[in-house]
Amino acid sequence: MGPLIPSNILDPSWNNVIALIVGIAFGFILESSGFSSSRKLAGVFYGYDFVVLKVFFTAAITAAVGLYYFEYVGWINMSLVYINPTYVASTIVGGMIMGLGFIMGGYCPGTSYCAAAIGKIDAIVFSTAMLVGILIFSEFYPLLESFYNSGFLGNVTVYEVLGLPVGWFMIILIVVALGAFYVTSLIQDKIKEVDY
Amino acid sequence: MDKSKKYWNPYFGGVMLGLLLLATIYVTGRGLGASGAAKSTVVTVVDAVAPIHAENSAYYSKFLSDDKHPMNEWLVFEVIGILAGAFLSGALSGRLKFVVEHSPKITTKSRLIMAALGGLAFGLGSQFARGCTSGAALSGMATLSLAGFIAMMSIFGTAYAFAYLFRKFWI
Numbered sequence: 101m102g103p104l105i106p107s108n109i110l111d112p113s114w115n116n117v118i119a120l121i122v123g124i125a126f127g128f129i130l131e132s133s134g135f136s137s138s139r140k141l142a143g144v145f146y147g148y149d150f151v152v153l154k155v156f157f158t159a160a161i162t163a164a165v166g167l168y169y170f171e172y173v174g175w176i177n178m179s180l181v182y183i184n185p186t187y188v189a190s191t192i193v194g195g196m197i198m199g200l201g202f203i204m205g206g207y208c209p210g211t212s213y214c215a216a217a218i219g220k221i222d223a224i225v226f227s228t229a230m231l232v233g234i235l236i237f238s239e240f241y242p243l244l245e246s247f248y249n250s251g252f253l254g255n256v257t258v259y260e261v262l263g264l265p266v267g268w269f270m271i272i273l274i275v276v277a278l279g280a281f282y283v284t285s286l287i288q289d290k291i292k293e294v295d296y
Numbered sequence: 297m298d299k300s301k302k303y304w305n306p307y308f309g310g311v312m313l314g315l316l317l318l319a320t321i322y323v324t325g326r327g328l329g330a331s332g333a334a335k336s337t338v339v340t341v342v343d344a345v346a347p348i349h350a351e352n353s354a355y356y357s358k359f360l361s362d363d364k365h366p367m368n369e370w371l372v373f374e375v376i377g378i379l380a381g382a383f384l385s386g387a388l389s390g391r392l393k394f395v396v397e398h399s400p401k402i403t404t405k406s407r408l409i410m411a412a413l414g415g416l417a418f419g420l421g422s423q424f425a426r427g428c429t430s431g432a433a434l435s436g437m438a439t440l441s442l443a444g445f446i447a448m449m450s451i452f453g454t455a456y457a458f459a460y461l462f463r464k465f466w467i
Contacts, residue, residue: 103325116373123377131385133309145459154306162314163438182326186443194425195450203455205414208429210330217379218386219394226415233419241355
């Protein structure tokens with residue numbers, strides 16, 4: 101029963117090999133979907149190309165439904181799966197700074213690596229500047245530490261917090277996604293095409 | 297030339313990415329990531345240039361240990377893979393080219409300045425949020441974590457809120 105490495109079915113020495121293989125697939129999928137173009141990515145914010153929303157939402161739902169199914173049929177022990185911890189304030193502020201970075205830079209870290217790999221110089225600048233941003237945070241950490249650790253709610257899931265059964269939450273998520281796909285297709289038809 | 301034909305159908309790409317994420321969690325118990333490798337790079341460089349400073353720092357020291365090099369991290373190997381995979385896809389589709397991609401309405405210099413500011417902000421924000429669009433938002437949403445949904449809404453909500461302000465750089 102999965103997850104294979106945390107369950108000791110697969111030896112942890114495989115970790116880095118798997119990381120490399122997963123990364124190759126990740127980079128290939130992102131680049132093939134058009135995520136190596138900042139102007140294509142930024143389209144989601146101006147209504148001329150919703151590829152980010154479509155790929156992102158489809159991927160999250162595919163994985164979430166798959167995990168739920170794996171757990172249901174007993175293929176995975178979800179208590180061994182990492183649920184990232186929720187620190188409300190720090191995540192909101194971090195997300196806001198990243199959102200600003202997204203609209204200014206046109207990439208996020210993963211997509212900037214993809215774009216840099218095919219020769220986009222703006223992406224090389226973006227990913228190098230990221231290192232400076234991380235350095236600034238690290239150097240000012242003593243001042244930021246208490247904020248960084250504030251509002252800790254634990255490694256919780258959103259359906260637990262909302263008090264909904266996981267299946268119902270999943271259905272709501274799928275309906276929201278389908279609605280978003282439909283509405284954005286209407287918007288895209290109305291927006292002037294941008295050549296890029 | 298219709299560029300959209302050269303890329304995958306976005307829903308196909310989304311399903312492929314979702315299956316990859318599912319397989320990754322099934323094998324390793326965790327999702328994908330991106331900014332973590334940049335953090336490992338910063339930790340490694342600071343540790344090499346100023347080892348005493350790094351050891352005394354409450355942040356760098358979290359990621360330093362005596363029995364493991366700071367670059368010996370899952371996400372570092374994963375990002376090496378991302379670079380190779382994206383290069384391969386770009387090569388197969390004839391998209392390998394050194395270029396500064398920008399709107400015809402702005403100069404190359406403006407684009408590079410905005411890319412630098414964007415990267416700086418993303419680096420900073422990803423530390424506050426303990427992950428970026430890949431690690432916090434996408435992988436978090438796959439496991440239905442609250443943090444994943446907060447990160448996703450905060451990133452995209454803010455980008456939409458500021459889109460009007462930065463429109464001349466894109467459209």
